[in-house]
Amino acid sequence: MDDDARTGQDAAAPGAGTGREFHAHGCGEDGGSAAGRLSRRCALTAGGVLALAACGGGESAPTGTGSPSATSGGSEPAPDSGSTAEPEPEPEAEGSGEGAEPEPGAAAPDGEGLVRLSEVPVGSAVPAQAADGRGIVIAQPRPGVVVAYDAECTHKGCSVLVVEDEFVCPCHDSRFAVATGEVLAGPAPTPLVRVPVRVEGGVVVEGA
Structure with missing residues (x-):
């Protein structure tokens, strides 16, 4: 082909x-x-x-709009607890400071008070000082009953000491009764000299 x-x-x-x-x-x-x-x-x-x-x-990536924003829709911030109003000053208590009235049972004004009655033991005595500067001893033989004496021993003028229920002279050992001031043992020749006192408002003061 x-x-x-x-x-x-x-x-x-x-x-x-x-x-x-x-x-x-x-x-x-x-x-x-x-x-x-x-x-x-x-x-x-x-x-x-x-x-x-x-x-x-046609499918698109998730935009993430479904999750709530951390800053949107939140509650208002709580008030600052540190910012508080300044406290008002408390008024001073009445009767405090200078010029306050004395409490019941305190020493009387103008040096009249000698000692509180509660400080004097029943059946014994305590030393004190009179308004004129003399040394005295104040005794409470029975509850509420007070007596006072000049602290000078009637022998040579030494100041007696309080020894339980007696006044004892440290110089020559004279002894005196707390309730009466009588001589319990010499050489003191006479009792202690009495000093008039009374109780006012729980305080022992000078005067009959």
Whole structure:
């Protein structure tokens, strides 16, 4: 067969070349009906891929608007507990400080008070000082009953000491009774000199 005859046969079979092109692209086979079915299948497949790509592209990343903001919608800050009003100064108690009235039983004004009655033991005595500066001894023989004497011993003028229920002279050991001032033992010749006192408001003061 010469060259002109082969060229005519190739031109008379166009479908054969078309089938090879479909096969080369993966969606074709030789034959007319098979090539049509495969073309529709490739079209459906391609359409599905495009649809999936469109659906996937339409999804957006979460914006995070669902979570509440840390600063939005919060409550107002609590008031500062450190800023409080300054306390008002408390008024001074009445009767305190200078010029306050003396409590009941305190020493009388103007030096009249000698000692509190509660400080004089019952059945004994305590030393004190008179308004003129003399030393005296104040005794409480019975509850509420007080007597006072000059503290000078009637022998040589030494100041007597209080020893339980007696006054004792440290110079020559003369002894005197607390309740009466009488001499219990010499050489003192006479009793102690009596000093008039009384009780006012629980305080022993001078005077009858």
